[in-house]
Amino acid sequence: MLDYIEAITNARSLEELWSRHTERMAAYGFDRLIYGYTNFRTNGSLGDIEDFMVLSNHDRAYLDKFFGEGLYFNGPMMRWSLENTGACSWSWARERVARGNVTPEERAVAEFNEEMGVTAGYTISFPTISSRTKGAIAMTAKRGLTQNDVDEIWEKDGRFLELTNNIAHLKILSLPYEYPNRVLTKRQREVLEWVGDGKTIQDIATLIERTPATVEKHLRLAREALNVETTAQALLKASFLNQIYRP
Template identity: 65%
Template sequence: MKSTMDYIEDVMNQTSLEELWDMHCVKMSSFGFDKLIYGYTNYRNGMSLGDVEDFFILSNHERCYLDKYLGDRLYFDGPMMRWTLENSGAKSWNLAQKAFEQGLLTDKQRRVFEFNQANGLSAGYTVSFPTVSSRTKGAISLAAHRDFTQEQIDVMWEKRGREISLMNNVAHLKIQSLPYSNPERELTKRQREVLEWVGDGKTIQDIALLIERTPATVEKHLRLARDAMNVETTAQALLKASFMHQIYLLEGPS
């Protein structure tokens, strides 16, 4: 296994965001953390992180989990979220476990805690990165393999936590400096939904009623979908997303 210094050197020499993220996932897996979510926003306002559609997200979680956790905004009620917003550094998930056992979680926080438990995410650490602006926030969730207990991960962290934190901070700084080289990004759950409604012939007003959002929000989702598909018009985004099998359109009668 490469040393911490070797790994940091490899990170600093990376020129591809995709290769850097893959390399980081492999490295964190060697410590027992096999599911990661990295998130960054420029739109923080106090305890609010802004719209999830404006987040920069990297993750190796399954799509179905991310659709629920991010698409349904469960992330904001995650038991570790308040600590993340108020602190920098690393924190064991035993913070959430103890709060759950003591009945200190709100109903929404308990719902998210139980959702993560059901998905095998019961042990791990959160690393919250230092910020230079009150408008920005970055953090990474390191979920341990389901075979590990939090106690085992805490013992490992006592020995290796300082270098793991250092690796994640260096990776974070490098991520901020690299462009996203893939011109077509994967659509979010909401972006796919509004595009599919457009493909079904619905107007902006129709879609706003169907998803219980304002027309301006629908327009925003369509703009982000166009950006993700690297095209100029919604019609082009619809065609390209369908071709890439990111959305599925119903065929009309022949």
């Protein structure tokens, strides 16, 4: 246990951490994981999906439909994770579906999961101190395991599983991650970093040996890449997405 915790806390990349974590969770019977995190949650939205951090080892066919068609937002366990913190058996969702206490959209997600063999597991919703952030992980059990089997695993090892997933979550937040449609160039990152350090346009032009117009151009392109309207928003969003102050 200590060797594993030490390994993930010392991981230098998301690839290294995710490889170790998925391997360890599979040893406990959870061979398919979806980790998701957003800094842009509001009362009615999780923000732009292109700003999500999503890690998964599910089949591509499953992920393409689950995310591509927006099913993720209507999953019964998604509702639970947005309203709660801690770990929850998927029996919670199965009971709601059985009683008919779900929306048509939620029922469609449950039917899709049944079709794809995503039938037993646990969801962990991570603690947060901000109303704009939310992170959770959905842990799907190996095919052939029932929810009763999974609940027995959790009864024995749930405390360790919840702890290690929380540690992995905190480590993930500290590591660089390339958002495919939010990638800044080296120069765009540099000028935003100087803005964050309190420099004016003229200061930055002097520091990077370019004209103020060129600095303005890089800031405009950074705003466009991050899909925001102001430089202040760009600075905040780039910080949230770990796109600046990177080694």
